[in-house]
Amino acid sequence: MTTPVRRVLLVGFMGSGKSTVAPLVADALGWRAVDFDRVVEDRAGATVAEIFARDGETRFRALEADVGRALLEEDRVVLAAGGGWAAEEGRLDDLPPGTVSVWLRVAPERAVARASAEGGVRPLLAGPDPVGTARRLLRDRAPRYARADHEVDTTGLTPEDVTRRIVSLVDTEPDSQTDN
Ligand code: S3P
Numbered sequence: 001m002t003t004p005v006r007r008v009l010l011v012g013f014m015g016s017g018k019s020t021v022a023p024l025v026a027d028a029l030g031w032r033a034v035d036f037d038r039v040v041e042d043r044a045g046a047t048v049a050e051i052f053a054r055d056g057e058t059r060f061r062a063l064e065a066d067v068g069r070a071l072l073e074e075d076r077v078v079l080a081a082g083g084g085w086a087a088e089e090g091r092l093d094d095l096p097p098g099t100v101s102v103w104l105r106v107a108p109e110r111a112v113a114r115a116s117a118e119g120g121v122r123p124l125l126a127g128p129d130p131v132g133t134a135r136r137l138l139r140d141r142a143p144r145y146a147r148a149d150h151e152v153d154t155t156g157l158t159p160e161d162v163t164r165r166i167v168s169l170v171d172t173e174p175d176s177q178t179d180n
Contacts, residue, residue, distance in 0.1 A: 005170055006075040006098030011086035011145055013138050014122050015111035016104040017154055017162060018080035024163040026078040029170065035080045039067045049121035057123075072096050084124075087140070092147035102166055103148035107155065108134035
């Protein structure tokens with residue numbers, strides 16, 4: 001017997017559209033959307049940028065790991081992971097049953113443009129050459145992101161297009177629309 005789909009996990013680089021698309025997918029499925037970074041911020045009482053500046057990246061990663069563990073126990077949710085969460089070795093290889101993971105692919109130039117248009121501070125892209133940094137990080141992280149069950153190349157797609165693709169992926173999995 002196959003496990004019913006209980007949650008969708010969106011992973012990918014900063015600016016790939018995870019936080020934009022998660023609520024749209026959640027609406028389409030009648031589920032909730034939850035963003036890892038927002039939960040980290042609520043728990044810490046500080047923004048991601050403040051946590052990086054005040055406590056360092058290691059502390060942020062520990063908070064993010066705790067939040068990820070807790071959210072992956074929830075049902076009927078579409079989760080938008082922070083860009084670094086899935087970059088950790090083994091993260092996508094050991095997901096709870098019923099989780100469908102989707103890598104939203106984005107080119108580094110586009111990611112940086114989107115991330116700056118969205119506003120907010122991405123500490124990892126705050127240096128003098130954000131595109132160069134994004135290229136390097138993406139090259140290092142891509143093999144980890146590629147462990148997701150599915151991938152959607154967002155190039156040239158609107159958030160609604162991306163949403164339709166994700167929903168169709170989930171629809172092909174068993175029992176995604178059931179109430180239990
Ligand atoms: C990070 C991505 C950010 C945020 C933090 C670190 C990363 O989330 O968690 O700035 O390491 O890629 P988004 O991917 O939602 O921008």
